[in-house]
Amino acid sequence: MRIRVLLFARYAELAGRDELEIEVPPPLTVGDVWRWVGERYPELGRLEDRPMMACDRIYAQADRSLKGGEEVAFFPPVGGG
């Protein structure tokens, strides 16, 4: 199944890109996608902080299962305001 992955801020800088599409067999959780990204981009894999995670623009936990077609985002602690 296909998942769209968005990266922001420092994570996008470390990976050198802010968007990728992955094709992975089920079952798959949001946490699995982060691990996949960390293996593909070791600079992210080496990070100690746990990312904030969102699925289809709603905050999600790592154990959230995916069905395919979702937009998953990973980002550092926010800094607005």
Added chain:
Amino acid sequence: MGRLTFDPIDPDRLVAAVRRPTRGAVATFVGTVRSPNRGKEVLHIEYSAYEPMAEQVLDAIEAELRDRYPEIGVAALHRLGRIGVGDASVVVAVAAPHRQEALQACSDWIEQMKVRVPIWKKEFYSDGSAWVDNRDCTDPDRPAPPSPHRSS
């Protein structure tokens, strides 16, 4: 209204958007780019966002506030892109029949948006730049936050 812009913010327009004859109080918060920050002189800041999600979260914060304070009006703008020292990065105006709701809802809005909205800040110095997140409120000049408000 809880929105994003790349343009300078006019607080008067936000105040005008929430004023009603029935609302006798308007509380406004303006956040500006501060220098120095954490001891370093800041040249400018860049804000970036996960824009569609940021708009959704801002809408959710506003809806929650209107549940808690049913008579209020809220108008807010967060600026993205490059912002100079002293310029406004975020403005929120809250109008309510009475001052307690206006002031409290205004405070609640900024406290909520700082921990929930997917917006990031990068500070630029003469010798480099750094991402600054809202966990890092360690400015020694910043007064201690007030005790949590107890609603009666």
